[in-house]
Amino acid sequence: MAALTLDPTAVRARFSSLRSGFAFLDAPGGSQVPDCVGDAIARCLREASANMGASYESSRRVGAIVAEAEANAAAFLGCEPSEIIFGPNMTSLNFTLSRTAGREFAPGDEILVSSLDHDGGVAPWLELAHDRDLRVQHIELRPDTTLDYDDLAAKLSERTRIVAFAWASNAIGTITDAARVCELAHSVGALAWVDAVHYAAHEPIDVGAIGADVLLCSPYKFCGPHLGIAYGRSSLLESWRPYKARPAPTSPLGRRFETGTLPYELLAGFNATIGYLEEIGGMAAIVPYERSLGERFLDTLPSSVTVYGLPTLEGRVPTFLVNVEGAPAAEVATALGERGVGVWAHNTWYSLNLYQRLGYEGDAIRIGFIHYNTADEVDRLVSELAACAAS
Numbered sequence: 001m002a003a004l005t006l007d008p009t010a011v012r013a014r015f016s017s018l019r020s021g022f023a024f025l026d027a028p029g030g031s032q033v034p035d036c037v038g039d040a041i042a043r044c045l046r047e048a049s050a051n052m053g054a055s056y057e058s059s060r061r062v063g064a065i066v067a068e069a070e071a072n073a074a075a076f077l078g079c080e081p082s083e084i085i086f087g088p089n090m091t092s093l094n095f096t097l098s099r100t101a102g103r104e105f106a107p108g109d110e111i112l113v114s115s116l117d118h119d120g121g122v123a124p125w126l127e128l129a130h131d132r133d134l135r136v137q138h139i140e141l142r143p144d145t146t147l148d149y150d151d152l153a154a155k156l157s158e159r160t161r162i163v164a165f166a167w168a169s170n171a172i173g174t175i176t177d178a179a180r181v182c183e184l185a186h187s188v189g190a191l192a193w194v195d196a197v198h199y200a201a202h203e204p205i206d207v208g209a210i211g212a213d214v215l216l217c218s219p220y221k222f223c224g225p226h227l228g229i230a231y232g233r234s235s236l237l238e239s240w241r242p243y244k245a246r247p248a249p250t251s252p253l254g255r256r257f258e259t260g261t262l263p264y265e266l267l268a269g270f271n272a273t274i275g276y277l278e279e280i281g282g283m284a285a286i287v288p289y290e291r292s293l294g295e296r297f298l299d300t301l302p303s304s305v306t307v308y309g310l311p312t313l314e315g316r317v318p319t320f321l322v323n324v325e326g327a328p329a330a331e332v333a334t335a336l337g338e339r340g341v342g343v344w345a346h347n348t349w350y351s352l353n354l355y356q357r358l359g360y361e362g363d364a365i366r367i368g369f370i371h372y373n374t375a376d377e378v379d380r381l382v383s384e385l386a387a388c389a390a391s
């Protein structure tokens with residue numbers, strides 16, 4: 001039975017990596033992983049080191065791990081197991097699937113991407129456009145960093161084939177109204193292509209409820225192994241010609257789009273991740289807990305720290321991009337790291353168009369809270385930032 005509220009002490013006891021007391025506030029770069037996930041990976045390598053389809057026990061175990069991973073991913077995203085496609089990471093899957101979709105596109109067809117996006121959601125379309133003579137346009141942002149839905153509506157045309165967007169920004173945490181974008185895309189017959197890599201760690205996903213055609217995420221952002229997962233609507237997958245080796249299985253449907261041998265041990269780890277998330281209460285427990293961390297952070301932040309993006313927890317996940325007055329971001333990140341607080345400094349955060357719009361020069365510091373962080377870590381961070389401003 002899932003817990004109703006998140007118990008941070010019980011959660012943290014499940015992570016060996018958290019025992020040192022170092023405050024990992026950089027989950028968007030890759031979260032910490034509970035011990036059960038590493039154990040499941042090691043167990044798979046010990047007990048299921050085989051390939052699929054042989055008539056002996058360890059091979060049957062591999063088959064069961066893959067089927068369980070498809071079922072778990074489907075439950076996580078709100079779709080059918082046959083609509084799941086696994087790959088090495090979101091970016092690779094996105095290159096593969098965009099190429100697959102693009103086989104039917106004609107020169108002059110149009111792709112829309114959002115100006116909040118990580119380049120893993122943009123570059124595949126730019127490369128496809130380069131090769132196939134397509135046109136890519138960026139959907140503008142409003143001054144508060146939310147997507148400009150009027151600009152999106154104005155840029156749609158009967159040539160629009162794809163509207164690709166990040167559901168939440170990995171740099172500043174701003175959430176996009178996914179259902180609204182999907183509806184707008186469908187109004188001209190375009191596909192709605194959702195990058196949920198950042199969103200998936202913080203909010204529940206239901207691909208049917210938002211009307212996504214394709215959605216991608218990466219379990220290493222939510223306490224899992226380094227993998228990519230894609231959902232593709234079944235009727236869409238049926239209509240696509242896959243890039244794959246000819247003798248490889250073509251069913252269930254999603255497997256048509258997987259190339260080569262899957263990382264079975266990582267799928268076993270992913271199954272443990274889903275079990276872990278359910279045991280700690282799932283998103284019903286995670287969302288309010290993370291929100292309380294984010295609110296505490298914003299409420300106690302000194303005025304010497306500038307937050308880029310939305311000023312409250314409304315319409316965002318608890319990922320913050322900041323700069324400290326008079327202190328270069330890289331120096332702040334190094335100083336904090338030496339004092340046991342892990343944050344990063346970077347310039348674009350791979351969100352090249354957003355970077356141009358935020359207006360800071362050089363780097364900024366990203367703080368990414370996740371459910372294993374604590375109020376005490378928030379307080380330590382705030383006092384360290386204040387000390388950097390004062391020094």
Ligand SMILES: Cc1ncc(COP(=O)(O)O)c(C=O)c1O
Pocket residue numbers: 028029089090091092118120121166168169170195196197198217218227228
């Ligand atoms: C919003 C977003 N999209 C895409 C990616 C790329 O994901 P992957 O590392 O799985 O390729 C990231 C990675 O940080 C991300 O944050």
